Amino acid sequence: MAQQHSRFQAESLPDLSIIIPALNEADELDATLHAIARLRGHKEVIVVDGGSQDMTAEIARQHGACVMREQGGRGRQLHAGASLAKADILWFVHADTIPPANAVEHIKEALQGPDIVGGCFAVTFAGSTSSARFLTWLFRRLHKVGLCYGDAAIFVKRHHYTTMGGFPPFPIFEDVALLQSLKARGRLVECPATVTTSSRRIERCGLVRTLGLWTALQVLYWLGVSPYTLGRFYRPVKGQVQTPP
Template sequence: MLALEERAADDFDEYGTGHKLPPKRKCTPDAVLCHRIEPRFTERRVPTLSIIVPAFDEAANIADALQALAPFRQRGAEVIVVDGGSRDRTAELARPHADRMLIAARGRGAQMNAGAGIARAEVLLFLHADTRLPPDADRLVVRALAGANAWGRFDVRIEGRSPLLALVAALMNWRSRLTGIATGDQAMFASRKIFADAGGFPEIPLMEDIALSQRLKRIARPICLAARVVTSGRRWERHGVVRTMLMMWRLRLAFFLGADPTVLARRYGYVER
């Protein structure tokens, strides 16, 4: 495991992209460390898509999640896993299935920014470890952006036993189209430039996806792909579908009204993910 020595946010310059990605933080033992993996891409062969996967204590699922990305890697995408200091074997199990493996400060916003900072493609896709992409996701995203300064998300389906989960997903997709706000469960994607222009993910303990969406939609309305990602319903079923939905609505309303994300995260049950 080697310190990046202040290169985590600058490595992409070696590939001639020309866009700086925020936040630009000094890499320290508490910030970003890198497990060096022999790169599959050279300056002449830049990946078509960078899939950035933040993870924390996902040992039970991470290998399967990353194996599902193998077809995209075969077609020219790179997979970057950013572990938030897991207490289990997440990093060890992820390493064989990733093109690059980072250890970053815990928190999805910080982890995804760290991954974006070393991404080599002009198109970035942020994928939660418990979410699966449709088989042609790479082609859909690259075609949707087509060199434009744009961003977007997929529709979502929530996997689980409760029939209410289908309703929750339908409401999420409808609300997103109506408001121009996307959530991390919908696998947000963006051109490198618009992500940089928006300032990257706010490094807050909760609602980082909502906050970034607010920034991005000031620049451009999102591209809403009808193809569906599949995300785990474990959180919903563990706490109750209706109860979780009502809690999320209350939290989101409080956030829009200016509540402190740290307070909201504590109310949600954890401080950082």
């Protein structure tokens, strides 16, 4: 009987845990969760609400997501969601990012190699503006030189995430810190598929201003300035401190 119970528990575990940090994301989250619902496979969705004042949590529950509350910045939210997750694959998706229909298949295929610890997707910024097209071009060049951010929908094997300690509790550059730690453990891959993310910061703040601030903060981070200090200079969109852009 005990063996049957253990077998049932193993069979009922999801193949993939999708963790979404959110703060006042009611305008964006519905579309993201609709896209995730269309993905194939046995998956769980965890929305980690950072203290929203809008309908974010209600929308997440309407889609059947597990909703938990964790304040203190996106790094803390992501790690809290990962700590609750049950699957052996953790996938971190921003609330304004739309995955492709075959995303789960790409993730599973990408993680087949024993030396691979995780990966991400190519990124397209939504919209037909020249700024959105430029950002799409820029991000693909950055990926080629090893720079990647949370907009790219990072995924990781659970045991590597747990062993290295997971996301640090940073308000900014938590994704860069995670990827640096993962690279020390093995190989990261980019899936031959694209996620579409919002270009709202560029639309609201302007391309030159956003890229200038992003570049300055990135350089200061590499020089050793605390992410907690840098987070004070990066104004949130929809109430959330986000890693540029």
